[in-house]
Amino acid sequence: MRCAPTAGAALVLCAATAGLLSAQGRPAPPEPPRFASWDEVNVLAHGLLQLGHGLREHVERTRGQLDELERRLGACGGRAACAEPGDAAASSARPPQTVPEAAPDALQSLQTQIRAQNSRIEQLFQKVSQQQRHLEKQQLRIQKLQSQVGLLAPVPLKHGVAKPARKKRLPKMDQLGGPAHNISLLHRLPRDCQELFENGERQSGLFQIQPQGSPPFLVNCKMTSDGGWTVIQRRQDGSVDFNQSWEAYKNGFGDPRGEFWLGLEKIHRILGDQGGKLAVQLQDWEGNTESLQFPVHLGGEDTAYSLQLPAPLASELGATSIDHSLPFATWDQDHDLLGNKNCAKSLSGGWWFGTCGHSNLNGQYFHTIPRQRPQRKKGIFWKTWRGRYYPLQATTMLIQPRVAAAS
Structure with a gap:
């Protein structure tokens, strides 16, 4: 057998x-501890x-x-x-x-x-x-x-810093804040980009600032011959969805190195009670550009972050003739000046809409111009430049507080 x-x-x-x-x-013999x-x-x-x-x-x-x-x-x-x-x-x-x-x-x-x-x-x-x-x-x-x-680097990001291999979409700008301080100031952070400029900074980039009454947060500073400007909005490739809620527009979203919205509360803190200047840079699909600059004042959340403008521009953007102000509106917070229509739902994104048809730099991003007019009006537009039904290719918005610019 x-x-x-x-x-x-x-x-x-x-x-x-x-x-x-x-x-x-079987247990291995003990070895000196080390970090693997x-x-x-x-x-x-x-x-x-x-x-x-x-x-x-x-x-x-x-x-x-x-x-x-x-x-x-x-x-x-x-x-x-x-x-x-x-x-x-x-x-x-x-x-x-x-x-x-x-x-x-x-x-x-x-x-x-x-x-x-x-x-x-x-x-x-x-x-x-x-x-x-x-x-x-x-x-x-x-x-x-x-x-x-x-x-959180205390100096502006140089070209030597490695960029991420793919785009990262940050839900809230608050995630970029932190306790880091700029090297140029020993005791406190600068209030805004203009103060950085006044302290000798001439390189544009990302910096930590701390306006009065606000926690520190990260901003993108653009240094020019006119001083330091804080970039509050950028549209360039449609990588970030701007059809966001009131809370998102209040706190901010996106990546300050690409497309982003800084946040209404941060903008309000930077401009302060004295207001300042707002610069708007527009670009169409033919490579043409337009730059606008005007004085503004931005109220707090109790005013729906109403934007007060000079009379001619206020009328141009659909503001009331009483106080020349435009409240900010989103799809879930209808503060526009039309009683029978929600501009943010009818169009797209959050904006100082007025009567829906004058401007919307936070609209839907189109890589090609749609054929249908109802679709085109949902895009990014500035009526007095290229018309309501021409969706723009790129926009940038910058602010500079009046007090800081007075020096």
Whole structure:
């Protein structure tokens, strides 16, 4: 009979598996603590995963061999049918032998051990997989924190700073704020970009500022011969959705290195009670540009961030003739001057709408000019320049407070 030697080989294979598992469970000798790099941790995690796969495959092969042995033992049935096919002649010459009674019990014991080992390997594999997922999440958090730390640099971002491989859309501008201070000021942050200019800064870029009564936040400063201007809005490629709620327009959204809206509350804090100047830069799809500049005053949230303009411009943009002001409106906060229509819902985005048809620099971005006029009026437009039904290609809005500019 040839069954017993095969069962013995399976037992040796099973014992090897048990030895490998016990080696995995043996504690390693203590080593001096050190900080492992991400690459080292990643290699270790992948190595454990490969080990788990190998152990599981090994157990599956062993279990298959045991199942085959059990089938053959069942086929023996106490007869000499256990002989190999090539030994038919030899078995007829030998007296019949019976299967040892202990063989099925030993086989069942081996199967029980294999099942237990398979369960342990499966648990190990699951733990390693969970640890790998945890490490990947930690790496994403580290990358996010590193990106935010880079944005908190106290000096303007130079060309040497690596740009992200893909665009990141920040839900709120508040995420860019932080406790970092500019090197140029020892005791406090500048109130605005104009104060930075007055302190000798001539390089445009991202800076931390802190207007009076406000926490610090990050702004994009543009330094010109007229002083320092704070960029409050930019449209250039449609990468950010400007059809946002009142809360989003209040706090700000987007990326100040690309498309963004600084936030009504921040704009109000920068301009202060004295107001200042608003500059608007427009560009059409033929490469033509237009620049406008006029004095403004922006109220607080209790006034729906109403924008007060000089009389001629106020009339041009649809403001009332009483106080020459335009309240800000969004789809969920209807403050426009039309009682029977919600301009933000009818058009798109949030804006100082007035009567819907004069301007909207926060409208829907179109990469090509739509054919249908109802669709075109949802776009970015400034009626007195290219008309209500011409969606502009790019816009930039900048402010400079009056008090800071007086020097």
